[in-house]
Structure formats: C-alpha cells, structure tokens
Amino acid sequence: MGTKNSRHYTTEFKQDAVNYYHSSGKSMAKVAEELQVSQASINNWIQNAKKNEGTVSDRGAGNYASDEAKEIAQLKKELRDAQAAIDILKKAMSILND
Structure with missing residues (x-):
C-alpha cells in the first residue's frame, strides 16, 4: 500500500x-x-x-521519564565509552612496554 x-x-x-x-x-x-x-x-x-x-x-528518544533521567543515561554511556577507551590504551601501553 x-x-x-x-x-x-x-x-x-x-x-x-x-x-x-x-x-x-x-x-x-x-x-x-x-x-x-x-x-x-x-x-x-x-x-x-x-x-x-x-x-x-x-521526552525525546528513549522515552525517559524526565530530562534528568535522559541526561543520566547519556552520562553513563559516556562514562562507559571513556572507560573502554582507557582500557584499550592500558592494553596498548602494556604491549609497547613489553
């Protein structure tokens, strides 16, 4: 149709x-x-x-209960991404130092 x-x-x-x-x-x-x-x-x-x-x-994408909940979710995602990047850099440094 x-x-x-x-x-x-x-x-x-x-x-x-x-x-x-x-x-x-x-x-x-x-x-x-x-x-x-x-x-x-x-x-x-x-x-x-x-x-x-x-x-x-x-409420925008994700249907969060409030703007604060949406911001918290966004900040948690950014924190996870930053921690993953740090882990990758740590692994790379340990490989280069060996």
Missing part, C-alpha cells in the same frame, strides 16, 4: 497546535487538516498537555 510518513514535530509546534485547538473552537479533525498532521497526533498532544498542566512535554 503506502509508506508511513514519519515526521518529527518540535515541542514548540506541538504546543502551538494544542493552543490553537483550544483557542479556535474548531474540531480536532479541522485543526489536524489545517495543520496537515494526523488527527491522532493532535489528540496525543492534547492528552499529553492535559497530563502536564497544559504544557506539551517531549
């Missing part, structure tokens, strides 16, 4: 879409049509905003 059109929308765009929906008095379908997004996307953003006191939250 067709290919799925996967587009990433900025948090600002999502928030503007939710604000527009609430202020326009238009149906969700009409707002989705005007903004050229799916009605399901508009609905998801509205539900997200309801859960977050009117603000659309964008």
Whole structure:
C-alpha cells in the first residue's frame, strides 16, 4: 500500500497546535487538516498537555521519564565509552612496554 510518513514535530509546534485547538473552537479533525498532521497526533498532544498542566512535554528518544533521567543515561554511556577507551590504551601501553 503506502509508506508511513514519519515526521518529527518540535515541542514548540506541538504546543502551538494544542493552543490553537483550544483557542479556535474548531474540531480536532479541522485543526489536524489545517495543520496537515494526523488527527491522532493532535489528540496525543492534547492528552499529553492535559497530563502536564497544559504544557506539551517531549521526552525525546528513549522515552525517559524526565530530562534528568535522559541526561543520566547519556552520562553513563559516556562514562562507559571513556572507560573502554582507557582500557584499550592500558592494553596498548602494556604491549609497547613489553
């Protein structure tokens, strides 16, 4: 059939879409049509905003519970990468010193 059109929308765009929906008095379908997004996307953003006191939250890739959790995961990955690099350098030094 067709290919799925996967587009990433900025948090600002999502928030503007939710604000527009609430202020326009238009149906969700009409707002989705005007903004050229799916009605399901508009609905998801509205539900997200309801859960977050009117603000659309964008957890980003990985679906972390918060920005702090995402940052911690990123820092842990960087630490693992740095430790691996140090281990490689230690092995290389021991080979050169032999």
